[in-house]
Amino acid sequence: MTTLWLSFLFAITILTLTPGFDTALVLRSAAAQGSRRAAATALGVTTGCLAWGVAVGFGLGALLLASEVAYATLKWVGAAYLLYLGLRLLLKKPEAVAEVAVETPAQQGMFACFSRGLLGNMLNPKVGVFYVTFLPQFIPAGASVPLWCFLMALAHMAIGLVWNAVLIGGSHYFSAHLRRPAVQKVMDRLTGVVFIGFAARLALSRH
Template sequence: MILCFPEVSVTASLISFLIAITILTLTPGFDTALILRTSAANGWRKAAMTALGINLGCLVWGAAVGFGLGALLLASELAYNLLKIAGAIYLLWLGLGLLRHPRSSLVTPETDKSNSQGYGAFFMKGFLGNLLNPKVGVFYVSFLPQFIPADASVALWSIAMAATHDVIGLSWAAVLIASTQFFAGHLRRPAVMKIMDRLTGLVFIGFAARLALSRR
């Protein structure tokens, strides 16, 4: 007699994970704010690079969990706090930059520093914003193992689930970018751009404060 309980377990794990990670992806956060702002101010191509950077960060965290490195954040208070402080400082720097130098118009690349930045700079902005957030690491450490079937490869499943998260994340990023581009004409008005940059700066500073004051 052949039993099929392992396959049922795997299927149940996959369905549960897909539902949970989709809900979490759609929940607004720093990543959403960064993609929306980049799409409106710098165009869909640079927003797409930002989204790729964010999702590479997720993949790195998934690999870290799979190979046991992510557990360091749970075991070491020092490691967690150092990464938390670095992430908070980075978000604060981004937020203050938008508050101090909000864009008021679409100018030429020669006179606008943000437009003169290459695609790699926007990729790294998304990547670092994700990688320097220890809450993402702690989330992956506590979240992913719940959906790994018994006797399965932790490394393989962790990376596969992180990759699945990337697919969902990139799909949602495409929706965000497309919706922003639809209203691009209105969003790029001088007054709207200045307000948008300042509001985004405040959001980034808020995320920095929340990260700095957070506990595991």
């Protein structure tokens, strides 16, 4: 059991450190909106991992693996959401970019940041398929599947929060420069292209 748990922690840590949509989303939030809102975004992303773990533990994740319709539906909804985020950044007017530096909590609430991270994770069926194929490898014979899936997803969430804290902390030192309107404009365009790329990758992925 100890060997399985250590193997899981090693594997999930490596996967967490691998850059992806979640990393881009958190970094963009840190640069544009500050550490508190970036933390809310990171909490949303990692809460999505926990939710997927619970879903897989109770067999809901297996539906994505078995049903082409369920997988395709969630895939296209997720791709559309990522495309929306990307286009929104690409089409943002220069005036809106300049206002980011003085954005108030009322304009961009913590819950909105949390929801963006949560939806970005939950609307990606590849996360569910990954969990349903990855987690069972580390569940001891005869153990409670829901409990172990929950504990492993919780561990993934904790590791993700620590890694995101490192990313947010690192961006803090450059926040004054990153929030300059000219820099923000470039970052929004680049991040928008990245989001659209992830949308295309998800849309073209196979079951």
